Every structure is written in C-alpha cells, then in structure tokens.
Amino acid sequence: MCKRFDENYEIVHNKKVQSCYFELRIKMGDACKCCLPGQFFMISVPGVFLRRPFGICDVDSEEKCVSFLYKVIGRGTKILSGIRSGRLQLLGPLGKGYDLKPLTSPVLGNNCTYGSSSNIIVAGGTGIASVYFLASRLKKKGILYYGARSESDLLYLDNFHKLGWKIVLSTEDGSKGYEGYITDILSKQLMSESTIFACGPVPMLKKILQIAKEKNVSGFISLEEKMACGLGNCQGCAVKVDGQNKMTCKDGPVFRIEYVEL
C-alpha cells in the first residue's frame, strides 16, 4: 500500500554533474514503489529551517534508489551540495503527479488518449529533472523541447537520447540549439493533436498556456512555487485553478493546462 514516508535515508551519492548542478541519489527501500512522475520530496538540509522541495528525477526500482537533480541557488542547496555521504531526512512522495491514465479532455473530446496523440515535453531550466522521470515512464516516446540560459545549463541530454526521445534545444545565448526561448520554436512546430507536459519557470509556463489555448492542445503543467510545509498546511503555495484557490503542494504540483491561471 502506498503511503507518505518521513525517514532518514542513506545517501548513495551526491555528485556534481556540471557547473552548479548536482545529482543526489538516495537509497529508499519501499518508498520507491510509491513514487509517481511529477511528485516531489521535501528534503531536510542540516542547519536550514525549512525543508526544500525537489521533484523526483528518477527511480531505480531494482536498486531501490531515488535520484534528484538540483541547481545550487541559495543557502539550502549550497549546504546540500557540500554533503557527500551519510543520511538525510526526506518527506514524501508528496503531491499529485501526472495522470498517466488515458486522458479525456473537454477541449479535444473523449477520444484523446496518450496513445493516439504526440507526447510533447517542454522543460525550462531545472524543470528537466521531474520530466525525466515522466519521459522514462511514458510508453509512447515523443519530442522534448528543452530551453536553458546556456549550453552549460543543459542537463541529461544523453539520458533522454537513450530513452529514444527526439530533442529540440534552445539557449538564450545561442551557445547550443536555437537562440532564444524554447516557446518560440514550440509555437511554430506544435501540432494540434499533441499532449503537452511542461515544467519550468513561470514566464515559460505562461507562454505555454497561451500556445496551448491558441492551438487547442491539452496537457499538464508542473509548478515549482515556493513552499514551506509541502503538506497543504501553511497555505503558502496557492495558485488559481478553474477560479478556485488550490495548494500547489497538495493539489498539484501537476495541473491540467486548461484550468491553471498564472
């Protein structure tokens, strides 16, 4: 039976993958069986008051390990990146992930399923972490549209290639792929019979909502709001969904594209 865990887990590794990006691999035991793409864990960082939220990047069911991919941006992630071994307290898996059952859409009608439409993943920055787990679990491969500031911010490209996904890249400085935002290319190439799965910064997600509306395309976006409790208690991560206040941590972080208001 799946449940939420709050335990002290052993670090398998916590290593730099490139520039300011790290991969944290945790030996998790039975908690692995309960992880769904789009869900996240709150990780306790020693000496830091609030736990920090990180999306599940990968689950190795054989080794019973969960991996996270994170960028060092502030105090919590800086301290975390300095820890090489030992144990960490993790709470999760939390939130609602992607609904991988057949999709029925008010926009596209009841016949639209993941099987019949093209799967399009759109990732911006560290949004790539949570969509990797999703890509590895989607039966039908598709196209990854992935934008970052610069070439040194593009992660896991080999991993996506190995999964068999096509990749379209953009960087803001033009160092790799198209120069500019990934949504500029997406808006030109997106076919109406697609399903979008997106995770990234809010300006990117806002643009995706607009593109999806224009092209009558359905799908999901995953939000990375600031979080304090991660459990729906503090009301600190509210977002408007279908005219109502929802908690990103408890009701999301994955929401249907048609209903989110950003």
Ligand SMILES: Cc1cc2nc3c(=O)[nH]c(=O)nc-3n(C[C@H](O)[C@H](O)[C@H](O)COP(=O)(O)OP(=O)(O)OC[C@H]3O[C@@H](n4cnc5c(N)ncnc54)[C@H](O)[C@@H]3O)c2cc1C
């Ligand atoms: C559901 C979810 C999944 C996430 N997954 C990833 C991931 O896979 N990889 C990754 O690199 N980052 C991810 N983030 C963002 C990550 O939580 C922040 O980068 C991290 O909390 C920053 O902590 P800090 O102490 O280094 O930064 P500080 O800026 O010092 O943090 C201060 C406070 O702001 C919050 N905060 C700061 N930036 C963010 C942010 N962008 N999103 C949410 N909270 C923030 C922190 O939780 C903390 O409470 C995710 C966020 C959420 C909500």
Ligand code: FES
């Ligand atoms: S983080 Fe506390 S309610 Fe969502």
